[in-house]
Amino acid sequence: MIKYIDSYDFFACQLDNQRCRLLALPWEDVLVAHILPRLPLMQLFDLQRVSKRFRALIRLFFTKRTTFELVGHHVPKVAFFSLVKDNNVLRKLLLESCSSWLTDNDLLPVVSRNPRLQTLDLSGCNGLTRHALVAVSLTCVHLRHLAVARCDFVDGPSLRSLADHCGELRSLDLSGCCRLTDATICYLAKKCVRLTFLSLAVNENITDESVEDVAKNCRGLEHLDLTCCLRVRDVSIRTVAEYCPKLQSLKVKHCHHVTESSLEPLRKRKVLIDVHPPPRRDRLSLAVDCGPYVNIQPLSARLLPSGLNADPLRAHMNGPAKVSDPWKNHPSFPPVMPHLQSPSHLLTLHPSCLVLALRCSSSPSLWSL
Template sequence: MDIVRYLPHHDVVFPKIFCHFKIESLFQLRLVSKCWQSLVTEYFKQRRNLDLSEFGQRVTLDAFLQITSDNKVLKQLLVPEATSWLMDKHLLPVIHNCSHVLTDIDLSNCSQLSSLSLHSLAANCRNLTKVSLKGCAWVDKDDFKQLVINNRGLRKIDVSWCWSLDDGCLINAAFSCAFLEELVLSYIRFVTDSALVIIAMECKGLKHLSVRGCCQITNCGIRAIGEYCKDLKILHVSDCRDVTDASLARLRVRGVAMDVPVPS
């Protein structure tokens, strides 16, 4: 500790040393002494990226609060699968404190949250580029529309299993977010070719599209994607009963990776 104490914390210790530590190691370091605890706490205040995706249910609410409670500079907040402990009252302060810098958020399968969190994101954040709400049945149509309107620089949207969304929401997203590169709509039962055609025409830079399990999608929508989205690299259409090789064949020739086999 004596050596570290005399090194510049914000110029050397944090960006050159602590940034290479795993979260577990930082918490272990806090237990060594009050000096180390104070130093790690100060580091948490200025940490810009928080990715808890590898920990799943092993993350505790106490750990999350210790990392985020005084942080006002988080750009990336990835807390997927926080099904048992993350609630609106824990997330809302983080959104409020970091709304001006937050660009990447993943709340996949965070079932204890509600539309309050989405409303806060939509109302306060203007710089989001990646949003994952996979498996969040609480996603509300109006708040989703406001989210995409206020974040026109979005490059990635994942709303798989968000059952309340429909063509109107997705058409709104297409008109608002012309720079979309990845759009995951898996198992949204109300999405149809009407939305897919607008998405194709407005989001021509799309590289990854998933409509897996969208039972109302047909060859018509896929042909539109093929016609307008020349940069498409990945297409997921499994469990789409009305999508056949009549629309997929040309995409295969272009080298687009798919999750359905070539028909024999």
């Protein structure tokens, strides 16, 4: 396996002391099938300039190639045409890196020669028009994966054409396609019932009506992206939970009307959600602005001062005391506080029922119940 090319002379010279030449290897069975696919794209372009035979080899490789993933590279228009001009067996074409110059005139000839295309990524290609998407839908009827994120040309008529002719769609990315409305998404959901991935992110036109129709018709849905769909509410999320048992991930970030009440059933099913659950409060604390730290503990009989019995204490617990308070003048305890209340004002603590252990501190006080 060749991992890196140091110079063009490496291919022009004989290998292993003139016992073998690279071009003497079988082209289609060895070079095209196993060696050239491991080389970077830019080196393949440079390799064409070594000799006429290498140029013929690279052209054969591009002609037989079924996948072009032009991601992360700025591909000039001339290079793109040299890649695909003779190819009619494409199955996967990712053109996001061509978004700066790609137009209908550049794309339509490629689409017309490759009717068996199954995966197409046109994300951000705003040089195209609705006619390009209509042409794709009419030609590539076996299309399974389509990404048109951030494409302003995607509108109701072009998406309806896609839904009518590409019923085998499994994945559809419509993120940022702000011209789409509920009516179009509902039409799509009824036609493309095999969808497993759908993104409607960053579209303020999407409401509960769209989400509910998608859930009821696309019951094999596994991934749903509703990020920044500001009009989506809990009612549609509950419908998704009810009708989509295979759901694996749900994105509802910045959907301010979606609350934990609709997300909790999905969390119990181990569905990945991009919104964290609210924190739980395991203990109740009451902050007091002034005073020392106070720990409140139940009174036990062994803590009573000598000479006192529990009968006056029981009298205080059963109701208003008519006898004198045994703690009133006892020197071991500070002055009593008549009542302590919880934040809900439902709990009243009487000093005769508690032992107060005080610890002075300069920081704000905390009553722990």
